[in-house]
Amino acid sequence: MFFANLTLLELGALFAAAAGLTVALYLLSFSRRQVVVSTMRFWQAAKRAAERKRRRRIDEPWSLLMQLLALACLLLAVSQPRWGSPESTGRDHVLLIDTSAWMAARSAQGPLEGEAEKASLEWLATLPDEDRVMVVEAGPLASPKTPFESNREKVRQAIRAAAPGAGALDLEQAFGLAVQALRLQSTRPGEIVYAGAGRVSEARPETIAAPPNVRVLPLPEVRQNAGLVRFWVSRDEGGSGWKAYVTARNDSPSRRAVPVVLAMGGAVAGTRMLDLAPGAEATAAFTLATRAGAWVEARLGVRDSFPQDDRAVLELPAQPALRIAVYSDEPELLRPLLAADSRNEARFLTPSQYRADADADLVVIDRFAPPSPPSKPALWIEPPPPSSPIPARRFTEPVVLTGWNTRHPLGAGLRSRDLKLDSGLLLDPAEGDLMISEAGGRVLMAARPGDVKQAVLGYHPGRPALKYELSAPLLMAHLLEWYAPEIYLRREVLAGAPGAISIELDELTDTERVRVLNSSGDALPFTVDGRAVRFFTAGTDTVRVIAGSAERTLSLSLPDAGRSKWTPGAGVKTGAGPRQASAAVPRDLWPWFALAGAALLLIEWWIYGRKRARAGRERRVMAALKAAAVLAALAALMEPSIPVNETKMAVNVLVDTSSSVEGNDLVQASAVARSIQSSSGRHEVRIMPFARHLNPPAGVLPDGSSLAQSTGEAGRATNIEGALTEAMTVLPSGLVPRMVLVSDGRETLGSAARAAYQARQLGIPVDTVVLPGRPEPKLKLTSLRMPAVAFTGERIPIEITVESPAAANATIEILAEGKSIGQSPIDLTEGTNSLRATGSVVTPGAISVTGILRAGELGELRFEQALSLRRPRVLYMSQDQPGMEKHLMGVLNAAQFDVVPGADMRRAVLEDYQLAIFNNYDLESLPMPTRIGLERFIQRGGGVLVIGGEHNIYVDKKGRPADPLDLAMPATVAPPKSPEGTSVILIVDKSSSMEGRKMELARLAAIGVVENLRPIDYVGILIFDNSHQWAVPLRRAEDKNMIKRLIAGITPDGGTQIAPALTEAYRRMSTATGAYKHIVLLTDGISEEGDSLTVAKDAAERRVTISTVGLGQDVNRTYLEKVAVAAKGKSYFLTDPSSLEQILLKDVMEHTGSTTVEKTLELKVIQKAEVFRDVALETAPALKGYVRFDAKKDADTLLAVPGEERKDDPLLVRWQYGLGRAAVFTSDAKARWAEGWIGWNGFDRFWANVLRDLLPHAQSGEATLTHDSVNGTLVAEYRLAPHLQAPAEPPTLYLLGPGGYQRPVTVERAGQGYYRAVAPIGARQGLFRLRPLAESAAFPETGVYIPEMELSAYGNNPRLLRQIAEFTGGIFNPRPDDVFSTNGRSVPSSLRLWPGLLALALLLNLAEVAWRKLKRS
Amino acid sequence: MPAPVIERSLLEKLERLTIRWQKSFRGLVGGHNPSRYSGPGQEFLDHRHFHQGDDLRAVNWRAYMRLEKLFLKMFEVEPRTPIRLLMDASASMTAGVPSGQMSKFDYARRLGAALVYVGLVRHDTIVIQPFHDRLDDTMIASGGRHRFGPVADFLGDLQPKGPASMLEVARLFINKYPKPGLAVVISDFLDEQDVLQPLQYMADFGHELLLMQLWTDFDRDPGADGDLRLKDAESDTELELSLSEEARRAYIAEFDVYCERVANLAFRNGGRYAGFATSLALEDALFTALDWSAATAARRGG
CATH class of the missing domain: 3.40.50.410 (von Willebrand factor, type A domain)
Known part of the structure; x- marks a missing residue:
């Protein structure tokens, strides 16, 4: 059950209030009658008697219960409960x-x-x-x-x-x-x-x-049909008759011979036989010689399924003639000029026959002075000067006609000049007169407009000398048309179908003077689009289109069968589908509740209320109240309603928020809407913004606020028709409808005329408020260059060339899908400006990129283009431990890269990627095919980045063929400093104090050192206590297993005697080979110094370095340090032996010329490059190590670190290889060497820039989407890159367009690696995207932007808005109060009375109870 | 302006009546009542100018003949038995008025006026003494029927106010009027304190009591039933009760007992008592209730 009228809360509140009131009436003390008595003397006795009684009568609890029940029932009824859900x-x-x-x-x-x-x-x-x-x-x-x-x-x-x-x-x-x-x-x-x-x-x-x-x-x-498609009649040239054209079409599946019959006034005027193939059209032409009005009927002699279009009737207007009275002594001069057109009816009379009120439309006065001026329009030819209406004087010297006033219709098209005239008149026209021809600044011919038109020719056009000049007949034609334009209108009569009609105008027609009238003479709203006049009629009608000197009458009675x-x-x-089961319809329960309530009231009254009233009047009032309450409840059951004439208005204010309405316009539009809203009074006003569609109503507009512009695709069209029709459907019924349209009138979609027609039919007046519209910019865009494809996050360069009339400060803003992605100020100079702007977008897909160049008073310039954005795919290879790469991954994800961690390089299809990253990866381990593949990958445009790490190992490739991968890389791992290898001797203390863990770690450290030596290196391990012995005699580090076994055999024993061991080791080392000789002394005890320092100094001279490692507290620190310093080594002191291995290894590596360098490094910027944009390298923390690489000669070393011998080692090297780029960063990007960098705020930007720099700038394949405006289609062409495998089955692509337009598009193979798809889009404009369901390298998403009128049109169209207002009975630019003047319009509606009656019953009952309880007197 | 206290037609009927008293008051002569004490009586007091409406019989014709001016002889009026009309003007006189009826106060005014008229007709001098918890300003009515106008005005201007206190009033009365006379008391005798005792005092000081008790219908019978909140007209005490038939009967019985006691007091002291509801027409009250009471103890006059 649910409530249709009230919510449960409202019901509860109402019941609580009413029940509270009733209970209060029953309980409260002021229900007692207050009496002023003379004395209390006798009442005490009465009170004693009363008190016993009072307890027996707690004021009728049953009556109260019944009252409450009745109340509940009535309130429930009011809330209209319904059974069901x-x-x-x-x-x-x-x-x-x-x-x-x-x-x-x-x-x-x-x-x-x-x-x-x-x-x-x-x-x-x-x-x-x-x-x-x-x-x-x-x-x-x-x-x-x-x-x-x-x-x-x-x-x-x-x-x-x-x-x-x-x-x-x-x-x-x-x-x-x-x-x-x-x-x-x-x-x-x-x-x-x-x-x-x-x-x-x-x-x-x-x-x-x-x-x-x-x-x-x-x-x-229905397939059998042949019908008339067009039927039009136009005035024959010269006006003697008509030409009729009948076009028929055969819609039947078979060929048909169609007889066409043309009848005039019931009589057959001609027949033709048209042989029509299926779907073909043919036209039959007829000539009709009549000047009288007539009915012309075109008929097809066929029997088919749709007979309605087999016949059409046109009404030909009678052709009026211009009656000319020519008073001339030489009529022959004028006769040929006037006889040229059959619409002229000239009577030639002698001057003596002249009458001022001649029975003619035009009087020609040829070279004589009439006794009185004519009362009709007159053409004066060379009149004697005193009689000329325009002052004239005769000239005697020859005069040469030098020019015509071609701007006026009278002189239009007249070209002949330099006519030499021997005699004639020179005129002196007054203000307001039209000058037609002149002779060297003097006027030869002039016309005076007015009620009675006059023209004076200063010379005779029919003079033999001028007879053969082309100007004479044309001038005469112009003159006659000027006198009586309606007679010389070019007329056409067409039969057409109602609906949206478009009429082409002549080229010369002034579109401002076009009128479209329906049969009752009302102006129809129309739009002028180019040279086409478009308007709309829904029903059969006769419409006249008057444009300039042509009139077209459209008899809109021919049914339009539809072409397709x-x-x-x-x-x-x-089909209808199966019958669907109905859910139970909710049933109204309120009548039962109302009935129960009324019954309870009645019973309560009968039992209790009736007795309460003693006096007659009291009783009558109470009974009347009760009866009224019950009757009201019962009357409600009959569901009465009263007819009312609703004058409350529902006004939908439609506010144009399309892209063409911006800034002040939008503020103005919002102000208009707000003022209407604030003066609405009791009327309902909804403000509905619209652009491409009608948007849901905006709420109350607070002061100073403004409606938001519709963004993106939804805002790039103005659909006045859609807005009006949709707003009509949402006007609430039962109120007087009205609409207010606030717009610039520049419609780009739909036909506002059609909506106006519909509004008029529905009786909805549309008031229109015109906005000024966008001013036309004075800037001119001459070129625009922008890539069609870009990667997400990439800086997209946009180059435009703009012509500016003056220097100005401007800003250029780049928007992607309506959202600003960058703005920068620009100084425009006068003339051509080449501007460049960049922006980056992080979302993939085809988007529209809009640029707005705002230049203050010069207006603003917009340009727009589609851009396909793709997320770059990155192949990531690393031999780091998992988790080490998280910082780099963070950068990659933030920069919108699709990262694919590559497990197996051999199977990876490199073509699917744009970038390959090798982070601490042993490139030497890649198999040859992969190396070749990587080189090709770079060559074809891919990017490769190598980030350093300990796995970058130098491999000597002398004598081997050039490695393709090494060729492609800008830098290769530098060879270790010594090509001959190094010699390392470890002196290990084996005294008994080393017992246990120390020894264990010392062994491990030694093994670690041996592990990291190359086979060409020499290694020896000397152990000592009080004496010393070679655990591993100095030998090549070839058989590492054997050496490791020997190391494992070292057991601690004895005391500590360092100096002899050191001497022994030095002695042995001095005879050893190798460029680098290094001795590491590892001890944990105190020993005599002996001649150690001398040994150390000798060693330094002989380029033998000695490092010392002290383990534990009781070591001779000074001694060990001295030795190390003297021998150019390093000393380390460890209390915790666990880091021994690492230190030992590091020390050995550093002193034996390994490629890995671990020391704190300040980087140097060698070359300023784009990749350092917005990266504050000077704030970069120091790096803690790197791998030595050798940069190639042609490579760009961007960053470097100070290496040995004042030579810089490269840190960041890159180069272009083929179409692609490769780069090497010799340090790392993790928490080892780059520990300081990770927390640096330039880290992300630096890596994002470096990675983006490597992305391909050339498309692998080619995908284009172009617009074929002639056919209304989009054509997509895909040229697959050579390396791409052609798909067995081209995928289905989806075309997505503005306004939710979408359709699947089939791709067809048109050649080797060449695919083509055609998608119809009709007249739609905006951004279209074509993409496959799943991302595909062969068929990437492409887009095209078809410029929308919305953005290319400027100014406003007040005429359309005025027409809409006039046609629908609205007001153009109304004041806010005007909107709410109903002008007597009202909507009949009915008012539901039953809830009111039930409420009345409740109130009456309460009044009765109150009366009963309060006013008992 | 209040309406005329009494109608002309009624006044004409009142011409026939005489205020009588039963007691013979020591040292007093005159009036229409036979006195057991005889004496010369009227003692000249003063002259005053004649005013329109004065009784011509009182004109000193001799002075007129000498001075050709009308002088009125003024006598000690004391010889006449003083008649004092005590009018209850307390708030309780307006209480308990059923709709459509006049209040006890209005009734009392009319009744008082009628009595005064009767007295004036007989050239009695009547002191009108309104009271509530003390004595208010007095008016002495004398000089014949033609001087009734000021009396009517006086009575019309009276406003009931405050509580009644018969005890206080009796004390003041006895002090103010040491000579005993006829004390006509028009009241509801519904005082919060004891009323009987002060009246007894008055009687004890020699005043003859003519008690006229007024009550409204509601005063005697508050009606069938209902929940009531009672408010005393004089004090602000309130009482709530639901009145039942039983309680009503108890009330009426109590009321009647009280009236009986007032009447008994009057009779016991040789006075008279008349009690009637305000619903009784004034004429009936004057000619039946008063006459009846007069008949019991006094001769019926003219």
Whole structure:
């Protein structure tokens, strides 16, 4: 159960209040009658008597209970409880019933109209009872006939009422309306059901985007038809007759011979036979010689399924003639000039016959002075000067005609000049007169406009000398047309179909002077798009389009059968479907509660209330109150309602928030909306922003706030039609509707004229407020260069060239999908400016990148282009322990790289990657095919980065063929300092104090050193206590296992005598080979110094280094240090022996010329490069080690560290190899050498830059998406890179466009490695993306941006807005108060009275109880 | 302005009546009542100018003949038995008024006026003495029926106020009027304190009591039942109770007992008592209730 009127909370609150009141009335003490008595004297006795009684009468508890029950029942009834679940309320469907002309066609089963009705009713029967249906008649106009209606009978009525009109179906608009209706009005959207034949007027029905929830009710196929497509009649040149053209088309599947009959006034005027192939059109031409008005009928002599389009009738207007009275002594001079046009009816009279009020439309006065000036328009030819209406004087010297006033229609097209005139008049025109021809600054011919038009020719155009000049007939034609323009209108009469109509204008026509009038003389709203005038009529009508000197009459009676058939796609549901079970419809329970409440009231009164009133008047009042309460409750059961004339208005304020409305316009628009909102009073006002679509209403606009501009794709169109029609559907019923449109009037989608038509039909006035619109920028974009493909996070360079009329400060802002990604100030100079801006985007996919150049008073310039962004894929190889790479991974992820940790290089397909990173990886271990592959990878544009580590080991490749990978890298691991190898002697203390762990660690350290020596190195281990002996005599470190065994055999024993052992070791070492000789002394005890220092000094001279390691506390520190310093070694003192191995190894490596250097290093910037942008290298902490690499000669060493002998070792080297790049960073990027770097705030930026720098800048393959505006298609071309495997089956691509447009596109193989796909988009504009379902290297996502009118048009279109307002009965630029003037309009509605009656019953009952309890007197 | 205290028609009927008393008061003569004490009586006091409406019989014609001016002889009026009309003007006189009826106070005013008129007609001098918990300003009515106007005005201007205290009033009365006379008390005798005792004092000081007790219908019978909150008109004491038939009967019985006691007091002291509800028409009260009481102890006059 649920409550339809009140919430449970409200019900509870109301009940609590009313029950509280009742209980209070029953209980509270002020229910006693207050009496002023003279004395209390006698009351004491009464009180004693009363007190016993009082306990027996706790004020009628049963009465109270019944009152409360009655109250509960009545309140429950008011809250309108319903049995059932509100969730079980059904879904909302939109039924689109085709009412296009074609629905009148007959199929084998009967008229399609009937079939559609049958199918619709069938479908309706399958619906569960709780579902609601909106019936929309879809013809050239989609007009809702019902709201979402649950009453099936009303739906059926609407279905039956649908009848075919004369226009073609505009299915797209109908779908759009249905989608919006479901979006804005429905809580549970259901299906959009289309019942119709699907005959649309679009040439490409496949571009109609069907919503996903469409169901189609199929109708029988009608195939036999041949019909008239066009029928037009135009005035024959010269005006003597008419030319008629009849175009017929054969829609039947077979060839047909179609007889065309043209009849005039019932009589056949001609017949033609057209032989038409299936789908072909042909035109038959006829000539009609008549000047009188007539009816012309074109008829096709065929029998087919759609007879409505076999006949059309046009009304030819009668051709009026211009009656000219020519008073001339030499009529022959003028006769040929006037006889040229059959519309001239000239009478030639002598001057003596002159009458001032001649029976003519024009009087020609040829070289004489009439006794009185004519009352009719007159043409004066060389009049005697005194009689000339324009002052004139005769010239005697020859005059040369030098020019014509070609800006005026009278002189238009007149070219002849330098006519030499011997005699004639020079005129002196007054202000307001038109100068037509001049002769050296003097006027030869002038015209005076006014009620009675006058023109004076200073010379005779029919003079023999001038007779053959072309100017004379043309001048005469112009003059006559000037006198009577209506007679010389070029007329055309066309038969057409109602709907959206587009008429091409002549080139010369001034579009500002176009008028479109319907048969009743009302101006229709229209838009001028280029040279096409577009307007809309939904029904049969006669429309006149008057543009300049031509008039076209359109008889819109020919039904439009639709040129093509829309077929639903594969996924669309068809047919009515099975009957769906209905959920239980919630049942109203309130009448029962009302009844129970009334009954309880009555019973309570009968038992208790009746007795309470003693006096007659009291009783009457109480009884009346009670009876009224019960009657009110009972009356509510009859559900009365009263008809009211609602004058409350519902005003939808539609505010244009498209991209063309910005800045001040938006503020102004918001202010208008706000002022309307604030002066709304009791009326309902909703502010609905719109651009491409209508957006949900904005709430109350606070002062100073402004509506937000619609961003992205949704804002890049202005769809006034959509906004108006959608706003019409959401106007609440029962209120007086009105709409206010606040816009710049620049519509880029839809036809506002059509919406105005619909608004007028629905009786909704549309007030329009015009915004100034964007000013046209004075800047001119001459070129734009921007990559079509880029990687995420990459800096995208945008180069533009702009012509600026003046120097100015400007800012350039780059936006991606409407969001700003960068802004920078720019100084514009006068003339051509080449500008460069960059921005980076981190989200992959095709996006539109917009640039806005704002230059203050010079306006702002926009440009837009599609950009495909891809995430670079990185192959990451490392031999580090897991977890070591986390810092680098963090950088990679933050920089939007797709990282693929490579487990097995041999199987990795390098072509899938843009970058390979080898972090502390033994490149020498890569097999040869992989090395070759890597080289190719770089050559073709891939990037390789090597980051140093101990696994970078030098391998001597002398004598071997060049390694391809080494060739590709900018630096290779440097050879160790000594090519001959080194000699290391470890002197290990084996005294008994070394017993245990120390010895163990010393052994391990020794083994570690041996492990890290190369086979060419020499190693020896001398052990000592009081004496010394060779545990491992100095030998090549070849048989490491054997050496390790020997080391394992060392056992501690004896005392400590260092000096002899040192001497022995030095002695042995001095005879050893090797460039580097190093002795490490390891001891934990105190010993005599002996001659150790001398030995050490000798050793230093002989380039033998000695390092000392003291273990534990009791070592002779000074001694050991001295030895080490003297022998250029290092001394270490350890209390904890566990780090012994590491130190020993490090020491040996450092002193034996290993490639790994571990010391604190300050880096040097060798070369300033783009990769260091925004990286503060000077703040970089020191590195703690690196691997020595040798940079190649051509490589760019960007960073270096100080190496040995004042020579720098490279730290960061890169170069270009082939199309790709390779780089080596010789230190590392983890917490070992780069420990300080990890916490450095430049770390991320540095690595992101280095990595991005390596990304390929050349496309591996080629994918382009281009717009074919002629066919309304997008063409995608894919040229696969040579290394890419051509797919066996090209994938299905998906085209995504603005406004939710999407469709699958099939790719076809058009050649070797060349694929092509064509996708229709119709006239859509905006950003289109084409991409496969899964990312594919061969078919990457591509995009194209088709410039939208929204962004390329400037200024506003007040005319359209004015037309809309006038046509719909609204006000143009209304004041806020004007919006709410109803002008007597009201909406009949009814007011539900039953809840009020129940509430009244409650109140009356309470009054009765109050009366009973309070006023008992 | 209050409405005329008494109608002309009623006044005309009152012409026939006489205020009588039963006691013979020592040292007093005159009036219409036979006195057991005889003596010369009227003693000249003073002259004063004649005013319109004065009794012509009192004009000193001799002085007129000498001075040709009308002088009125002023006599000691004392010889007449003083009649004092004690009007209860306490707040309780306005209480307990059923709708549509006049308050006890209004009734008392009318009744008082009627009595004064009767006295004036007989050239009695009547002291009108309103009281509540003390004695208010007095008015001495004398000089014949033509001087009734000021009396009516005086009574009309009276405003009931404050509580009544018969004890205090009796004390003051005895002090103020040492000569005994007829004390006509118009009151509801509903005082919070004892009323009977002060009245007894008055009687003991020689005053003859004519007690006229007034009550409204509600005073005697507060009605059938209902929850009541009672408020004393004079004090602010309140009492709540639900009145039942039984309680009502108890109330009425108590009331009647009280009236009986007031009446007994009057009779016991040789006075008279008349008690009636305000719903009784004034005329009926004057001609039946008063007459009746007069008939029991006094001769019926003219």
